[in-house]
Amino acid sequence: MKVGLITAVVYAIVLAFCLKGLHYFHLxxxxPIGFYKKWDLFEDSSKLFHWSFLTLALFIVGFFLYMTLRYTHIIPAVLTSFLIGLIVTITLEWFVLDLPLQSTSFKKLSIPFIVVVICLLRFLLETANFHQKEHTAQKGN
Structure with a gap:
């Protein structure tokens, strides 16, 4: 449990910094924090609070993924992180950018964002798989 919490914290902080960098360099x-204005949430709050709340939400998602996907250690983490990352990022950008269902819409998707999410999911899943295998090996001894 402790390793899952630490891994989820690192995942959330790195993903928040990467999102800020991707937005700053117009990639x-x-x-990333535009949904506050769209949904009329915390409008009077500072940008630091917005990013902190986003990081907390990413932590919760990361911890949930760590706890649920650690039991998929039979499937290689490369394949799992690639498929989940690709599906999540394409779906997220599709809804955020409000793209039509056309083949030309794929050109508007951000490749750096997809790569960052897939890499961080790989980190999360490899850590979860390693500790799950270690835990099951210790039970066998």
Whole structure:
């Protein structure tokens, strides 16, 4: 449990910094904290609070993924992280950018964002798989 919490914290902080960097260098065409304005949440709050709340939400998602996907150690983490990351990022950008269902819409997707999410999911899943295998090996001794 402790390793899962630490891994989820690192995952959330690194992903938040990467999102900020991708937005700063215009590698994504949407604002990671733009949903606050869209949904009228915390409008009077500072940007630090917005990023902190986003990091907390990413922590919760990361911890949930760590706990649920650690039992998929039979499937290689490369394949799992690639498929989950690809599906999640394409779906997220599709809804954020409000793209039509056309083949030309794929050109508007951000490749750096997809790569960052897949790499961080790989980190999360490899850590989860390693500790699950270690835990089951210790039970056998």
């Amino acid at each position: 994504i065409s949407w604002n």
